[in-house]
Amino acid sequence: MTHKIIIDTDPGIDDAMAILYAALHPDIEIIGMTSVFGNVTSDIAARNAIVLAERAQQAIPVAKGADKPLVQTPNPVSDYVHGVEGFGDMPAQAISAQPVDEPAHEFICRLINENPGEITLCPIGPLTNIALALRHDPSIADKVKDVVIMGGGLDRGNVTDHAEANIWNDPHAADAVFAASWPVTMVGLDVTTQVICHPPDFARIAAASPVLGGFLNEAVQYYFKFYESHYGVLGSQMHDPTAVIAITDPQYFTIENHALEVIVDGARIGQTIRSADPSRPKHKVPMGVDIDGVKQRFLTMIETGF
Ligand code: BDR
Ligand code: CA
Numbered sequence: 001m002t003h004k005i006i007i008d009t010d011p012g013i014d015d016a017m018a019i020l021y022a023a024l025h026p027d028i029e030i031i032g033m034t035s036v037f038g039n040v041t042s043d044i045a046a047r048n049a050i051v052l053a054e055r056a057q058q059a060i061p062v063a064k065g066a067d068k069p070l071v072q073t074p075n076p077v078s079d080y081v082h083g084v085e086g087f088g089d090m091p092a093q094a095i096s097a098q099p100v101d102e103p104a105h106e107f108i109c110r111l112i113n114e115n116p117g118e119i120t121l122c123p124i125g126p127l128t129n130i131a132l133a134l135r136h137d138p139s140i141a142d143k144v145k146d147v148v149i150m151g152g153g154l155d156r157g158n159v160t161d162h163a164e165a166n167i168w169n170d171p172h173a174a175d176a177v178f179a180a181s182w183p184v185t186m187v188g189l190d191v192t193t194q195v196i197c198h199p200p201d202f203a204r205i206a207a208a209s210p211v212l213g214g215f216l217n218e219a220v221q222y223y224f225k226f227y228e229s230h231y232g233v234l235g236s237q238m239h240d241p242t243a244v245i246a247i248t249d250p251q252y253f254t255i256e257n258h259a260l261e262v263i264v265d266g267a268r269i270g271q272t273i274r275s276a277d278p279s280r281p282k283h284k285v286p287m288g289v290d291i292d293g294v295k296q297r298f299l300t301m302i303e304t305g306f
Contacts, residue, residue, distance in 0.1 A: 001027060003027060003248065004029050005022060005247065006033070006034065006122065007022065007033045007049075008035075009033060009035065010036050010039040010040060012086055012240070013081075013082050013086070013216075014124075014240040017241040018240035019049070020056055020305070021301050022244050023052070024305050025301060028247070028248065030060050031115070032061050032062070034063045034064075035104065036123075036126055040085070042066060043064065046064040046099045047092070050062050050098075051093040062099050064103070064104060065128070066104070066128035070170060071172040072172065082222070090218060105132035112144050116143040117145055118145055119145055120145050120148060120247055122243060123151070124150040124166070124239075124240040126169035126170040126173065127176075128170045134176060144182055147185070148246055148247050149184060149186050151167045152166075152189070152260070152272030155190065157271065158189060159270070160269075160270065162268040163268070163270025174262045178261060184260075185284040185285075186272065187286055189239075191242060195291055195294045196235040197238055204299060206218075208302075209302055209303055211305065212302055212305040238295070241294075242289070246286060249297055251290075253286035253288065253290075255284045258285050260274065261277065
């Protein structure tokens with residue numbers, strides 16, 4: 001089965017891992033990418049999405065999206081995690097293509113309307129474009145095949161004790177996405193923090209695949225420094241690629257079903273919680289993961305690249 005996916009992204013080191021995994025996967029067709037602020041500005045995110053598509057030798061249209069959250073004052077970009085240009089210490093990369101002339105939320109709605117029942121939305125950044133798309137054309141909720149998100153976590157945060165970065169960067173957008181009646185899988189910190197790749201893993205993919213694995217290995221060195229200084233672990237939590245792997249390999253995950261909501265103010269802003277509101281739909285929340293299965297799936301896919 002081919003998965004037609006739209007990746008909404010703020011590349012970002014682990015976004016690059018997710019996008020290259022998806023680009024190489026024989027059962028995934030990336031039919032578009034959309035940029036969002038978060039790890040970097042939306043302009044840099046659009047450029048970096050094109051960098052990744054060109055490096056993978058794929059002609060993927062990229063639409064520029066939101067550069068600020070729906071309601072709250074923007075948080076600073078996460079350059080201390082991903083580097084000023086998004087790929088660690090690497091300087092800005094040149095591109096040949098340019099973003100398409102259509103705002104991300106309209107691009108998302110158009111593609112879903114042109115491919116009813118076929119598109120999996122895969123947001124791996126703040127959910128602003130996705131909330132704007134729902135607002136622009138609520139009928140997409142009935143036409144999308146699946147919405148598989150990297151974000152949130154039921155009992156943990158990363159950017160604060162309570163909040164995961166993507167949700168914290170636009171909690172109002174995330175709450176609107178969880179309130180909608182469409183099939184959401186929230187691949188959150190409950191599973192993504194368990195999947196960690198270490199320097200020898202990246203050395204392995206760099207040796208096997210200099211162009212793509214080598215690129216990731218170079219970028220991830222900055223991520224290693226962040227994780228070592230913040231968590232005392234020399235390794236990379238595999239947030240965004242774990243979400244894409246949940247599309248192709250759901251068998252690696254143990255799923256719970258919960259109605260979800262997001263705390264939008266106060267000390268716990270950005271926290272994703274189980275909702276008691278009976279009007280909210282239940283969504284899928286992976287809470288267990290076959291750590292080695294996901295790791296090897298990722299590493300093997302990049303190794304077979306070039
Ligand atoms: C998420 O936040 C970003 O820093 C990563 O790219 C990932 O999408 C992890 O909390
Ligand atoms: Ca991301």
